[in-house]
Amino acid sequence: MRIIGIDPGSRVTGFGVIDTSGRNVQYVASGCIKTTPNASLPERIHTIVHDIFEVIDRYRPTVAAIEQVFVNINPSSTLMLGQARGAAIAALTTKNLPVFEYSALQVKQAVVGQGKAAKQQVQHMIVQMLHLSNTPQADAADALAVALTHHLRNHTLAQGLGARKVKGGRFI
């Protein structure tokens, strides 16, 4: 299974691609899609969709996982983030990928083993689990984390609960 993870954002959309085979997981690619701050919303959406299409055409994932977003204190920011996330999901479904949604809590619980984990702990686990030589950019790391979440939750389900547990940032 090749999973593409997406961390949506109106300015930066992170993506991460991993390969999984049983409990094994391997890093394939990751990066950030950046939109021009002064561009119109349709132009920014075009960039997000176009670049996600390119990533899909290049790496041919078979399934997609995307982070759920929270409503912001600023309603305009919530609207902007919603539009960017809707565009990202539209790009994924247009390429006929099944799309799974995970909350930040689910990502932290799956990757670090506790829902209150700091961002740094998530990034640390990403580097460890994928044997990376350095920490990816924040949005790319978040995208890899949601891709890993899909793998870990499905692997655990497939093997019966508790086949592989992570607690406090360590395998047990």
Added chain:
Amino acid sequence: MRIIGIDPGSRVTGFGVIDTSGRNVQYVASGCIKTTPNASLPERIHTIVHDIFEVIDRYRPTVAAIEQVFVNINPSSTLMLGQARGAAIAALTTKNLPVFEYSALQVKQAVVGQGKAAKQQVQHMIVQMLHLSNTPQADAADALAVALTHHLRNHTLAQGLGARKVKGGRFI
């Protein structure tokens, strides 16, 4: 010029297609894209994108106009509406249509001639201007209104300001 107007929504997305030639305008088609209330967000987005693709493939518009949306009192509704609107814009830009955004105020000013016009006045003008035999469904009418707004604003600009004025719901 063939214009597709879109009134985005998480449950119902209205669309309207009109042909324009100089100051003349003709109704082509309109309707509503409805999503299943209990479907997941990716499924609903898939429906919106798929159905907009079908409308575009069938009627081959050359330009798109979409209504701007307001932030809602309920932040979750704002997020949902944003995601549906982002998906609709993604569908339009994927089909390489230039997308123009108009606020509800701009639509009312263009179609009825005053920004405080009631929804019924907008619908009345749609029926009059497009010589329709009956009033389209609310979301389809809103979509036709935003398509007409693009036509009226561009025609007025092309002819010099004031070439055709609408005031209080009447041509003057």
